[in-house]
Amino acid sequence: MLVVADQISQLRAELVQLFEQCNGRLTDPQMVRKSQQLDHLVVFVQRRRLEEHNQQYIAT
DSSP states (O other): OHHHHHHHHHHHHHHHHHHHHTTTOTTSHHHHHHHHHHHHHHHHHHHHHHHHHHHHHHHO
8 A cells, every 4th residue: 555655645746747837727638647647546545445444344
């Protein structure tokens, strides 16, 4: 999970830089792609945490 957290941090930093390069245009195709990549990883982490929570709940 640590690797994914590092990837999320890296993508966030890249997104901030890209935002500046695109003059704040959130609809720029590069911004959309990078944002979707970040969204994908965040959802992945959320699903894993939910699965872990559910397994702990079932185990008790």
